[in-house]
Amino acid sequence: MSTVPHPNSGGRRERNKSDKQQRIFDAADALFAERGYAAVTTQQIAERADVAAGTVFRYASSKAEMLLMVHNQRYRRAIEYAELHLPPAGHPGERLAALLTPLVHFGRLNDENTAAYGQAMLFGSSHETYRTEALELMERLQQRVAEVLATAWQLQHPASAGQPAPPTPDAAPAARAIYAAFLFASIQATNTDITVEQQLAGILNQVDVISRGYLHPAPAHNATSAPSRTTRLAKQSKEETHV
Template sequence: MNTGVLLSRRDRNKAAKREAIARAAARLFAERGYAATTTLQVAAEADVAEGTLFRYAGTKPELLLMVINEHLRPLVDLSVDAQANDPVDEILLLLGPLISLAESQPDNAAPFLREVLFGEDGPERDESLAIVDRMIARIGTILAPHLDGDVDMTLDEVARWVFSALVSELLRDVVGRTDGGGDRQLVLRTRVRVLLRGLGAA
């Protein structure tokens, strides 16, 4: 048998198993929440052994990161392509996928954000951090034409500060929510406006 064909088939099988695992985890996390879902349940839903699941995601947190990375990656790419005239609008548009996740799946958004910020190293966390770096770089691009020249911070530092402040607000919201009241978009818009005003950018 041709080695190239064999490898290609093996790669296709691996990709199919990974897709099945990610799809099963996404459905169960959305239905039950991350905390209430076990890796054994995900493996059963994906029709693979639990040991096979751990070959694709070494831990349950890595599995969550895999699922949300798959969700965020194309949305972030789309939001980067979109343009708005107001830097506040542009930043909120860029962070739209994270905001949407917090609104639609708060039980998954909180552990995801915690794992990105404080989790153990792993390939899926590396991918999450790469997505975050792209967001931060884009925030820097958005802010560059608007920043006050007297700001005693580099553009990267400013972008990371703005991103961290907004992610902290999202995390506080999804962890400490009570009745789910309030307009999250309005609150975040106000936070961004205040931050940028302090930087001479809004």
């Protein structure tokens, strides 16, 4: 049985409150899994939990936040599983695949709920507790991705010939891009007939492109080199104006 994110403790009143919260959590969890997000109402959750309809909103301000409440727990466990099985070393593409694959499979357990969760996480109220938790989980996954990329950079650019290793570039932007690709593909899968394997392959292709851009950046533009095509055209236009 799932447990509420923040169980209460203390006297009888607090235990009763915790018991109601647990029943609401379990009812919402079961109904979303059975029927999908769109088909569930807060009234149904209240009836399944055997509480008054108004009581439900003491623990979550909306149906969307109830989904965040229960899905955060499942998503957290999926991330913990992925972290536990992340290879300690190896090719960055293989390590990122090991990190993201369990999360893709988790998301495909219920496409509708996954899409609704992503939308609630991105566009929900900034004052909702469970949205804050969801954003923290998003940040946690991005940090793991950034760590994989930064480690790969350091291995590819070691110190040599008495020279110190070059500074490690900030991997956070690349990690955010990878997460965005992952999230978009997860939501998009709800509107297509794409298989899990096809979805995962598409995500990993984007991961490869973004990773290569981080690990092998294009050389910086040399200001003393030949002028760019834009500069040449601007100069030509100026000369023609004075003819």
